[in-house]
Amino acid sequence: MIGSPPAPATQKPNRLVQYLPRIGSPAYHLMLACVAIFILGPLGGIAAAFMSFSIGFYVSGSVLAGILGSSVTLPYGPEGKHGANYMQTMATSVAGMAAMAVLIQAAVWLGLPQPPAWQLVLYYMSIGMFGVGVGMLYTPLLVDRMQLTYPSGFAVANILRALTDPSLLKRSIAKLGGSMLGGYGVGLVSLNLSWLMRLQSALHQALHRVFSLDPRFLAYFHVPEEKLEQAAISPSSFGAGMIVGARLAIPALVIALIGHWQTPHLVRIGWLQEHESYRKTGFMISLGGILGAAALDITLLLIQAVRKYRQQSRAGVSPAPTAQEDWKRVNTFRLTLWVLFWGVATIVIGSQVLHQPIFYLTIAVLLCFLFVLVNGISQGISDWNPISSAFVASVLILAALGLHEPGVGLFCASILFIACAEGCDMQQDRSTGWRLGTNRVVQFRYQVIGIIVGAILAVLLAKLFMSQFTILQLDQFTHPHAPGSEKWQSALTFKLVGALRGITQAKPHMIKALWLGIAIGLGIEITKKLIKRGNGYKRFARETRIGRAFDFVLDAILLPNPYASALGGFVELPSVLWWTSGGVFASLFEFFQKRRKRPALKSAQGELPADMSTVSLVGGGLIAGEALSAVSVGLVKLIGAMLR
Numbered sequence: 048m049i050g051s052p053p054a055p056a057t058q059k060p061n062r063l064v065q066y067l068p069r070i071g072s073p074a075y076h077l078m079l080a081c082v083a084i085f086i087l088g089p090l091g092g093i094a095a096a097f098m099s100f101s102i103g104f105y106v107s108g109s110v111l112a113g114i115l116g117s118s119v120t121l122p123y124g125p126e127g128k129h130g131a132n133y134m135q136t137m138a139t140s141v142a143g144m145a146a147m148a149v150l151i152q153a154a155v156w157l158g159l160p161q162p163p164a165w166q167l168v169l170y171y172m173s174i175g176m177f178g179v180g181v182g183m184l185y186t187p188l189l190v191d192r193m194q195l196t197y198p199s200g201f202a203v204a205n206i207l208r209a210l211t212d213p214s215l216l217k218r219s220i221a222k223l224g225g226s227m228l229g230g231y232g233v234g235l236v237s238l239n240l241s242w243l244m245r246l247q248s249a250l251h252q253a254l255h256r257v258f259s260l261d262p263r264f265l266a267y268f269h270v271p272e273e274k275l276e277q278a279a280i281s282p283s284s285f286g287a288g289m290i291v292g293a294r295l296a297i298p299a300l301v302i303a304l305i306g307h308w309q310t311p312h313l314v315r316i317g318w319l320q321e322h323e324s325y326r327k328t329g330f331m332i333s334l335g336g337i338l339g340a341a342a343l344d345i346t347l348l349l350i351q352a353v354r355k356y357r358q359q360s361r362a363g364v365s366p367a368p369t370a371q372e373d374w375k376r377v378n379t380f381r382l383t384l385w386v387l388f389w390g391v392a393t394i395v396i397g398s399q400v401l402h403q404p405i406f407y408l409t410i411a412v413l414l415c416f417l418f419v420l421v422n423g424i425s426q427g428i429s430d431w432n433p434i435s436s437a438f439v440a441s442v443l444i445l446a447a448l449g450l451h452e453p454g455v456g457l458f459c460a461s462i463l464f465i466a467c468a469e470g471c472d473m474q475q476d477r478s479t480g481w482r483l484g485t486n487r488v489v490q491f492r493y494q495v496i497g498i499i500v501g502a503i504l505a506v507l508l509a510k511l512f513m514s515q516f517t518i519l520q521l522d523q524f525t526h527p528h529a530p531g532s533e534k535w536q537s538a539l540t541f542k543l544v545g546a547l548r549g550i551t552q553a554k555p556h557m558i559k560a561l562w563l564g565i566a567i568g569l570g571i572e573i574t575k576k577l578i579k580r581g582n583g584y585k586r587f588a589r590e591t592r593i594g595r596a597f598d599f600v601l602d603a604i605l606l607p608n609p610y611a612s613a614l615g616g617f618v619e620l621p622s623v624l625w626w627t628s629g630g631v632f633a634s635l636f637e638f639f640q641k642r643r644k645r646p647a648l649k650s651a652q653g654e655l656p657a658d659m660s661t662v663s664l665v666g667g668g669l670i671a672g673e674a675l676s677a678v679s680v681g682l683v684k685l686i687g688a689m690l691r
Contacts, residue, residue: 067122067123070123070126070127070129070130075130076133076489078119079116079119079120079130079133079134079137079493080137080493080496082116082119082134083112083116083133083134083135083137083138083141083493083497084137084141084496084500086115087111087112087115087116087134087135087137087138087141088112088137088138088140088141088142088497088500088501088504089141089504090111090112090115090138090671090675091111091112091138091139091141091142091145091671092141092142092144092145092146092501092504092505092508093145093508093671093674093675093678094111094142094670094671094674094675095142095143095145095146096145096146096148096149096504096505096508096509096512096674097283097512097670097673097674097677097678098146098283098287098670098674099146099148099149099537099539099540100148100149100152100512100516100519100535100537100540101281101283101284101534101535101536101537101677102281102283102284102287102536102538102614102618102622102626103536103537103538103539103540103541103542103614103617103618105142105146109135109138109139109199109203110202110203110206110663110664110667111223111667111668111671112134112135112138112139112142113131113132113135113203113206113207113210114206114210114216114219114220114223114664115220115223116130116131116134116135116138117131117206117207117210117211117216118216118220119131119134120134121210121211121213121216124211125208125211127211128207128208128210128211128483128485129483129484129485129486131207131210132203132204132207132476132479132480132483132485132490133485133489133490133493134493135203135207135476135479136476136479136480136490136493136494136497137493137494137496137497137500138497139472139476139497140175140179140469140472140493140494140496140497140498140500140501141497141500141501141504142501143468143469143472143501144171144175144465144469144497144498144500144501144502144504144505145501145504145505145508146468146505147171147461147464147465147468147501147502147505148505148506148508148509148512149537149539149540149543150171150457150461150464150465150543151167151505151506151509151513152509152513152519152520152537152540153457153540153543153544153547154454154457155513155520156521156522156523156524156540156544157453157454157457157522157544157547157548158522159454159457162400162401164506164507164510166396166400166401167505167506168502168503168505168506169396169400169502170393170396170397170400170401170458171461171465171502171505171506172498172499172502173389173392173393173396174389174393174461174462174465174466174469175465175466175469175498175501175502176385176389176392176495176498177386177389177390177392177393177412177415177462177466178415178419178465178466178467178468178469178470178473179469179470179472179473179491179494179495179498180382180385180386180389181386181415181416181419181466181470182419182423182469182470182471182472182473182474183377183382183473183477183491184382184383184386185419185420185423185470185474186377186473186474186477186487187377189420189423189424189427189474190427190474190477190478190481191481192356195352195424195427195478197426197427197474197475197478197479199426199475200475200476200477200478200479200481200482203479204478204479204482204483207479207483208483219664222661222664222665222668223664223667223668223671224668225665225668226286226664226665226666226667226668226669226672227668227669227671227672227675228672229282229668229669229672230282230283230286230668230669230670230671230672230673230675230676231672231673231675231676231679232672232676233282233672233673233676234282234283234672234673234674234675234676234677235676235679235680237281237282237534281534281622281625281673282669282670282672282673283669283670283673283674284622284625284626284629285625285626285628285629285632285666285669286629286665286666286667286668286669286670286673287626287629287666287670288625288626288627288628288629288630288631288632288633288666289629289630289632289633289662289663289665289666289669290629290633290662290663290666290667291611291630292630292633292634292637292662293599293603293627293630293631293633293634293635294599294602294603294611294630294634295608295611295630296611296626296627296629296630296631297603297604297607297627297630297631298602298603298604298607298608298611298612298615299611299612299613299614299615299623299626299627300615300623300624300626300627301603301604301607301612301615302329302333302607302612302613302614302615302616303325303615303616303618303620303623304615304620305615306325306326306329306615306616307325307620309325310324310325313325313328317556318556318560323527324527324528324619325616326541326616326617326618326619327524327527327545328556328557328560329615329616329617330538330541330542330545330616330617331545331546331549331557331560331561331564331616332560332561332563332564332567332616333564333609333612333613333614333615333616333617334435334439334542334545334546334561334564334613334616335560335561335562335563335564335565335566335567335568336564336565336567336568336571336609336612336613336616337433337435337436337564337568337609337610337613338436338439338440338561338564338565338568339564339565339566339567339568339569339570339572339609340568340569340571340572340608340609340610341433341436341568342565342569343569343572343573343576344425344572345421345424345425345433348424348425349421349424352424377487377488377491390412390415393408393412393462394408394409394412397458397459397462401458403455403458403459404455406448407445407448407450407455407456407459408458408459408462410444410445410448410459411441411445411459411460411462411463412462414441414444414463415462415463415466415467415470418437418440418441418463418466418467419466419467419470419471422434422437422467422470422471423470423471423474426471426474426475427474427475427478432467432468432471434463434464434467434468434471435539435542435543437463437464437467438460438463438464438543438546439546439550441459441460441462441463442456442460442546442547442550442551443550445459445460445551446550446551446553450551451551451552452551453544453547453548453551453552456547456550456551457543457544457547460543460547469498472494473491473494476490476494477490508678511678511681511682512677512681514681515680515681515684516531516535516677516681517531518530518531518532518534518535519535519537522544523537523541524541524544524545524548532619533619533621533622536617536618536619536622538614538617538618539617541617542617545557549561567609568609571606571607571608571609572609574606575601575602575606578601614626629666633662633666636661636662637660637662
């Protein structure tokens, strides 16, 4: 249960308040919007776009935005949590939309003509506006009536409450800032291989002159540039692994090793060509694994949600009196008009500006009403938003209705991809606001502004990254070993483009791989749930050391989680190794911290959420730091090209 918003805590007023705008004034909201638009939003957006282009998924910037935003509202005391919530809401919207830059990369891989930037901004913005409207429509049901947990929303609410403590805020920012600087420095080195080659040559020359070493001997220690590139450190992959931990990081390595082992067999049966990477077919097996597991999990979640709703109805659970809930009030009539307007706008822009078929656009818009609800329930209960499943499911439905062009499928399925991402973010942010008592209408306005800024940033970042890192323009299906592909795996684009081609063009081995993956994913989830449902096993796994070890091995190796293990089919082995290393390091760090029996860091509100642990903050900082280094290198290259 979400529970009622807590009463504000008492705290001594900060002297800085007299120099800051009054809470609720236009100047106050202008200050918050400027910080979110020009600092927090771009920081989260750059990190999200970079992660999508490199490893193939992105980590929500809500925690980072909440921590940095709280430093702005700290002088306001406990009431500043609402302002910090507004900023993290806007910043999360910017970051989520910026990650949609991969859709532009997917269009390039498919060889589609690039529309003018303003057309893409208008299209993505319309879908985002439609998505948040649909998400808001379902908020009274999912957040207020069913009171779904939304674990990330719960964590952000706790973080915003906790960060009214100046000492805790200072420590959190120190961890974030230090890891961001580290990620930035390592990222600069790994992105400038020519500098490393010059350093290596200078070192060899110095050894030859000082110690008179034979150049032929030194040649044995010369590392070619392509080898340096393959061994390049990936702070973002390591940091992302730190955030998820070993239990979710090791399954990807298991699948990557199985894929490497089975590559000769796949070549023999014609699913791969000689010297092709496992991921060229493995991504479809992994995607099927996600779909199979998702089909079972979503079905169980829907059954659970229906039971919960019926129990509340029988118990007579109802919202509190309206007089106590002014912060919840939303004009349903205006919201319905909003959804209808932006739904129609999406179809009109898609058909008249981007020249896509009205029929398929309309089907995609209508499917959003189903998938935003289903994905919202999934995220509300399990903290998992299956947007890739929604994308692939929509492609399957459109293909069944006669769609055969991957390009059309991309533009139409993008509607579900963006709407489900932003609509479920809307619901999660509303759950945070529910716990804090934040004004729902004002929060909606901040999110809408974030959608506009994020749509612009998505197009700008796509242009910047792809123009300065040309590997991003190359279709990795036809150029699997192009220089730079080790650093820029583009797993999300790889997955989307491969699914579009395999499904719409009905490639037999790809369809078989998809169904094989569905069977594997479904089988793993059924088996694990049957094993873990018994009370005897639960006691064994919880109360004995051998049981805890066996439960870990079961989840990570014997029956690897299909959602976590899928990464092993989407990216190459070196990237998986960095991901797994980060997860193992984080788990070992926390294990030894517990062994040392150090007292847990607490705030005035009590125990801190896991999102504020050292490994989570350092991991998030590494991701943001390397993302900023990539943008810095790209901007330097762009400015240099303009000056020439």
